[in-house]
Amino acid sequence: MDYEQSDERGLITLNNDMIRASYKLSVNEIRLILIAIAQMPKGEKDKESAPLDPMKPYYITKADFIRLGVEPNNVAREIRSACSDLLDRKIFIDTPIGVLGTHWVHNILHFKTDIFEELKRKYPNSKYDDDFIRQLRKHNLLDSLPMIAKSDDNIMARIIFHADIIPYISELRQHFTQLKLDEMAGFSSFYSFRIYIMMMQWRDTGLVVSTLADFRGMLDLTDKYDAVKDLRKRVLDVAIDEINEKSLYTASYSLTDKNGKSGK
Numbered sequence: 001m002d003y004e005q006s007d008e009r010g011l012i013t014l015n016n017d018m019i020r021a022s023y024k025l026s027v028n029e030i031r032l033i034l035i036a037i038a039q040m041p042k043g044e045k046d047k048e049s050a051p052l053d054p055m056k057p058y059y060i061t062k063a064d065f066i067r068l069g070v071e072p073n074n075v076a077r078e079i080r081s082a083c084s085d086l087l088d089r090k091i092f093i094d095t096p097i098g099v100l101g102t103h104w105v106h107n108i109l110h111f112k113t114d115i116f117e118e119l120k121r122k123y124p125n126s127k128y129d130d131d132f133i134r135q136l137r138k139h140n141l142l143d144s145l146p147m148i149a150k151s152d153d154n155i156m157a158r159i160i161f162h163a164d165i166i167p168y169i170s171e172l173r174q175h176f177t178q179l180k181l182d183e184m185a186g187f188s189s190f191y192s193f194r195i196y197i198m199m200m201q202w203r204d205t206g207l208v209v210s211t212l213a214d215f216r217g218m219l220d221l222t223d224k225y226d227a228v229k230d231l232r233k234r235v236l237d238v239a240i241d242e243i244n245e246k247s248l249y250t251a252s253y254s255l256t257d258k259n260g261k262s263g264k
Contacts, residue, residue: 010038010067010181015168019177019201023091023104024220027190028082033104034193035064036159038181040170054166055106060157061113069186069246076155083110083157093168102164109136109158116156177201186246191239194219199243199251212255228255 012034025033036058060082062075070078087108093100119136136158161169179200187193198218202208216222216231225231236253243251 011042011178012038012181013040013042013169013172013176013178014197015172016175016177016201017093017095018091018168019197020214020218021091021093022217022220023089025089025104025190026081026085027188027193028078029086029089030190030193031065031068031070032060032079032082032086032157032159034181034184035060035068036161037169042171042178052166052170054163055160057158057160060159062154062156067182067185069188079155079157080110083108086159091165100164103162104165106160106162108160110155111136111158113154113156183247187242189238189242191219191235192242192246195236195239195251196243196247196249199249 014037039058041052060079062072062079065075065078066072086105087103089104090101091104093102116136177197177200179197184193184196187196198208198210210218212228219235221231221235225234232255240251240253243249
């Protein structure tokens with residue numbers, strides 16, 4: 001059974017094309033995704049080791065969510081929220097041959113920790129054992145989410161990334177950005193996560209430049225917050241204020257016209 005807690009260092013490695021990709025996740029979904037990515041091989045050592053198995057599962061626990069600043073009393077609910085719709089979420093990545101549209105995960109399970117531990121003892125030598133997974137699916141809570149909506153069970157999630165995603169998040173050798181999971185502890189807005197990760201791609205220069213159209217596209221806002229004042233209020237100001245309050249960095253932004261003149 002390949003079960004690990006999140007890497008103690010919490011190092012996240014992302015291909016730069018993924019950083020600029022277009023997608024929208026809930027704040028709990030991006031927490032779950034980033035926690036799982038932090039567990040993946042980084043390519044910094046063991047370069048001669050076998051290629052990553054694309055069907056490798058990653059486990060996310062209540063402790064992982066608490067590490068990101070989620071209140072302990074709310075963690076079970078937040079993990080359930082992260083699992084409920086993630087299977088349907090899509091991401092669109094620009095590639096040299098066109099836009100790759102794919103799902104984030106191949107599959108996702110959500111179950112009580114004690115059930116997992118019991119099955120792990122029953123199948124001690126299992127990795128992706130069919131019997132283990134079949135039994136685990138019997139205890140999958142996703143099918144009964146409405147019934148346990150108010151439960152505070154000690155639960156955990158198990159995800160397998162979609163094969164299309166793996167080359168953008170693991171064993172990268174070039175065109176990538178690294179950051180620490182703990183740097184984003186306490187973020188409560190999806191936009192804070194996204195904008196912070198964009199900032200980290202350009203931390204050496206300290207300046208991120210984007211057209212408004214590209215920015216909207218990356219955050220899947222093409223049909224939302226059409227008025228700039230709404231974009232400021234609902235997205236930019238929320239994210240910048242939270243980054244300044246809860247991270248080690250100080251950020252600001254300005255909007256300019258095509259001639260470089262600042263505007264409100």
